[in-house]
Amino acid sequence: MKSIILIAPPSAGKGTISKMLCEKYHLPHISTGDLLRSAVENDDEQGNYIKQQMNLGKLVSDDIIISLVEKRILDNDCANGYILDGFPRNLTQLKKYESFLINENKDLGVNILLDISYEQAKGRILGRVSCPKCGTVYNIYTSDARPKVFGICDKCGSDLIRRSDDTEEVFKERYATYLNETKPVADYFKSQNRLHVVDSSIEISKVFEQIERILEKEND
Numbered sequence: 677m678k679s680i681i682l683i684a685p686p687s688a689g690k691g692t693i694s695k696m697l698c699e700k701y702h703l704p705h706i707s708t709g710d711l712l713r714s715a716v717e718n719d720d721e722q723g724n725y726i727k728q729q730m731n732l733g734k735l736v737s738d739d740i741i742i743s744l745v746e747k748r749i750l751d752n753d754c755a756n757g758y759i760l761d762g763f764p765r766n767l768t769q770l771k772k773y774e775s776f777l778i779n780e781n782k783d784l785g786v787n788i789l790l791d792i793s794y795e796q797a798k799g800r801i802l803g804r805v806s807c808p809k810c811g812t813v814y815n816i817y818t819s820d821a822r823p824k825v826f827g828i829c830d831k832c833g834s835d836l837i838r839r840s841d842d843t844e845e846v847f848k849e850r851y852a853t854y855l856n857e858t859k860p861v862a863d864y865f866k867s868q869n870r871l872h873v874v875d876s877s878i879e880i881s882k883v884f885e886q887i888e889r890i891l892e893k894e895n896d
């Protein structure tokens with residue numbers, strides 16, 4: 677199966693869609709946000725730098741990200757494809773990633789943009805909670821994404837938490853970073869006719885159906 681790159685503004689549903697894709701297609705989920713959140717737990721100089729950048733809504737240095745992602749892709753479970761959630765996040769990462777793929781004789785895969793307006797994304801951010809154990813993401817303001825029991829993960833029963841960068845102030849900065857740095861990656865794929873745009877403002881199951889149709893065609 678082809679690998680998948682998910683590009684999206686903050687809170688467009690990238691994490692949730694990645695999890696649904698993993699479950700259906702049994703592909704490993706590579707979330708650079710999650711890789712970085714784990715690195716922050718190492719309370720060392722690099723961990724503190726990453727935490728600071730994330731809490732400011734700014735990107736972490738390309739060198740750190742690229743080495744984390746390349747190392748992960750070389751793991752055996754990624755040999756038959758993977759889902760990239762949050763990478764490449766700017767044109768430098770894209771160029772380095774393309775060179776890496778050429779060296780490894782791998783295909784770029786399917787590029788999908790989850791499209792949502794600024795106002796809709798902002799409305800979602802304040803309702804987002806996630807499970808620190810299994811990574812499932814919920815939204816307390818969205819009927820089809822709410823946990824069954826308030827504050828508890830449906831899947832593993834852990835207490836749900838709010839991300840420290842899910843504030844309105846950090847959201848504004850992350851959205852600006854998206855427009856300035858990440859949207860050019862989508863524009864580049866579009867200029868090459870390699871971008872699938874999916875309306876992500878609707879119910880998550882309908883977003884997923886659009887993606888399933890794209891993947892069926894691409895893997896035909």
Ligand code: AMP
Pocket residue numbers: 686708709710712729730731733734735736737741761762763764765769850
């Ligand atoms: P995410 O979980 O994808 O929303 O990412 C959360 C934060 O992690 C971002 O706001 C950035 O600070 C950082 N981050 C995630 N992916 C990348 C990346 N590819 N390059 C640089 N920083 C990243």
